[in-house]
Amino acid sequence: MTKPSHQDFWNARYASGQTPWDFNGIPADLQAFLKRRVRGSTPSGAGRGRVLIPGCGAGYEVKAFAEAGFEVVAIDYAEAAIARAHEAIGPELAKRIVHGDFFTHTFEPGSFDYVYERAFLCAFPPELRVPYRDRVASLLKRGGDLIGYFYYKNPDREEGPPYGFAWGTSDELFGRHFILLKDVPVQDSVPVFAGRERWQEQRRTAYTGS
Numbered sequence: 376m377t378k379p380s381h382q383d384f385w386n387a388r389y390a391s392g393q394t395p396w397d398f399n400g401i402p403a404d405l406q407a408f409l410k411r412r413v414r415g416s417t418p419s420g421a422g423r424g425r426v427l428i429p430g431c432g433a434g435y436e437v438k439a440f441a442e443a444g445f446e447v448v449a450i451d452y453a454e455a456a457i458a459r460a461h462e463a464i465g466p467e468l469a470k471r472i473v474h475g476d477f478f479t480h481t482f483e484p485g486s487f488d489y490v491y492e493r494a495f496l497c498a499f500p501p502e503l504r505v506p507y508r509d510r511v512a513s514l515l516k517r518g519g520d521l522i523g524y525f526y527y528k529n530p531d532r533e534e535g536p537p538y539g540f541a542w543g544t545s546d547e548l549f550g551r552h553f554i555l556l557k558d559v560p561v562q563d564s565v566p567v568f569a570g571r572e573r574w575q576e577q578r579r580t581a582y583t584g585s
């Protein structure tokens with residue numbers, strides 16, 4: 376069997392319809408965030424800002440961010456996910472999805488106001504968390520935000536995927552480059568994440584040391 380760090384694993388999941396993470400819409404905390412942003416100020420001045428959605432899957436949020444006035448770029452390395460996005464959001468919006476690997480694709484460093492996380496970080500094993508954090512930090516502008524959904528592990532459940540954080544370990548990970556601005560429990564999780572998911576907003580600090 377292929378590993379979750381390989382695209383064939385995800386292609387097989389979409390092809391067989393085994394996608395328990397799929398929200399099939401826009402979760403409430405993101406809806407609230409988008410309403411706040413539409414009414415409020417933006418870090419980049421003009422427009423609502425530029426957002427990256429790594430591992431976007433069916434891409435519902437591509438549509439939501441675009442309709443709220445953000446410049447959206449998404450990326451997924453599974454062809455079957457992109458095909459699903461074409462069905463879910465239509466071919467025009469699906470053009471915003473790059474078919475490629477989040478870790479190696481040539482995005483311009485420091486070019487995003489936001490990175491939106493949902494069910495991506497928990498999709499791969501813990502050894503990829505530091506590379507994920509550093510990659511997100513390098514793609515965000517200073518003062519940009521990593522926002523979205525973070526999964527904390529259920530000790531009674533054999534893991535992987537989803538691979539959750541143990542309590543406290545996410546602070547250790549993100550504290551190097553981010554300040555946690557918001558951290559609230561999620562009320563409308565899909566069953567696989569229920570009771571163990573948090574909406575967080577993490578601000579990129581100026582720290583660049585190694």
Ligand SMILES: C[S@@+](CC[C@H](N)C(=O)[O-])C[C@H]1O[C@@H](n2cnc3c(N)ncnc32)[C@H](O)[C@@H]1O
Pocket residue numbers: 380382385386396397398429430431432433434450451452453456475476477478493494495498499
């Ligand atoms: C659990 S799914 C979540 C999809 C979507 N974020 C959602 O909330 O429905 C994980 C997704 O990440 C994609 N993925 C995993 N590793 C990736 C990587 N290194 N680069 C790009 N996409 C990746 C998979 O193909 C899959 O579509």
